[in-house]
Amino acid sequence: MKYDALIVGAGFAGAVCAERFAAAGKRVLIIDKRSHIGGNAFDCHDENGVLIHPYGPHIFHTSGKRIFEYLSNFTDWRPYEHRVLAHVDGELYPIPINRTTINRLYDLDLDEQGVTAYLESVREPRDSVATSEDVVLSSVGHDLCEKFFRGYTQKQWGLDLSELSAGVAARIPTRANDDDRYFTDAFQFMPAQGYTSMFEKMLEHPNIEVRLSEDFRAIRSIVEREHTIYTGPIDAYFDFRFGKLPYRSLFFQHEHLGEVERFQQTGTINYPNDQEYTRITEFKHLTGQQHSGTSIVREYPRAEGDPYYPIPRPENEALFKRYHELAEATPDVTFVGRLAQYRYYNMDQVVGAALKAAEELIE
Structure with a gap:
């Protein structure tokens, strides 16, 4: 079958592009190397029934009314101000x-x-x-x-x-008042049924075919398509021609505490100077779930592993620009998302970038 678009990656960038293309009557194949949709925003219930974020806490906030209204087509919301x-x-x-x-x-x-x-x-x-x-x-x-x-x-x-x-x-402000919210955006909510449920609704259009546990390298020369939308690491797309772009990775240590209703006062506690981990997040603060126990995650940054954060240094930006020039010279591929654009984007910024990219391609 020939597709109007092959979309690589089923996180926010890929799912938004897939939904927009499908809504415009175009046939889309979206793939992901993982066994689930949602990218790092994927959530699920752990073995004890607590809704967790396996890849660390994802807290939605935006001042973009258009972005909030777009995502509202696929989820109800739970008000939540992160502290x-x-x-x-x-x-x-x-x-x-x-x-x-x-x-x-x-x-x-x-x-x-x-x-x-x-x-x-x-x-x-x-x-x-x-x-x-x-x-x-x-x-x-x-x-x-x-x-x-x-x-x-x-x-x-x-x-x-x-x-x-x-x-x-x-990115981190300093305040003279008593405002203890981590974010001050106009729209601060969590998907009421979780992120995965929202992604499922985005991708349920009949024009969208989803294939999981699928490696782009294995099918890039096989799938017939008009255009490719790539949301993975831009250096990997070009087989690391100029060397690898530096990223920081994370190791997540999840723990369930039975018969503990609350582990800590707020959703997240940072540890700037103590411990090897940077922070502990307790998911029930974020989700509002009622459960007799609680589940937490400790985050340990590390150099090796899946890419999470582009490292913002001038020499890294210079290396990215060389890859960006290659991307500009590849008109049948659009690069969008945190890894493809080597940007420290928040979720709403990824949604905004994907909406813009999809609209320009559809036009």
Whole structure:
């Protein structure tokens, strides 16, 4: 059979493109090397009946009304505002840093104006902001940097703050008020029946054929199609012609605690300076599920393994640009998604990029 599009990868980027193509009357084959749809956002019930995210917590948030409304075609939503605490010197503090963090950490009683003045007094301005260290020091100064950022970054990226591009640290705000939400987007929800259920609805169109446990390399020369949409690592598509693009990977240690209703105060607790893991997430906070036990996951960053995070450094961006030039010279293939575009995208940004790419191709 000839397809209008072969889509490689059944995560957010691939599923959105498949759904849009199918809705436009086009015949689509979507494949994934894993045995399930949903990519890293795949969720399932563990052996104890708790809904978990095998590849770490995925918390949906967006300020894009169009993106939220599009996904609402495939799921109901559960309101959820994510909160994170950081374990520092044996105590738990809100992160992003806010008024509560400052007052409790330093035994102060500052109002918003006072916190703003305090941060102004400790920050270390930089003439130019090129690295994440520049961002953090110019925002919160040395002590808060050491307590909350440097150790976490070293574990997460295997690099010091001074070795990472400024955009990494710029993702985390600092607040003078008591807002303890991790995100401030207009739309903060979780799919009410889970992500996998949402993906199933996206891919149930009769124009979509799904094949799992399918390697693109094994079928790329066999499947007859008008166009390919590729959401995997861009360097792998070109057989690593210029060398491998660097990624950070993760190891997930899942644990179920029977007859424990709550393990921790918030959905996630970060460990910037203690432990080998970066954070612990308890899924029932995210899903709202009622269960007599609870399931948690510890995340251990590592250098080897499945690619999760493109490492944002100037030399890596330069290497990506060489692959991007190859992609631009391959008109019958569209590259979209975090790995294909070598971008540290949030889920909503992937959805937005996929919608844009699909619309342009369909037109």
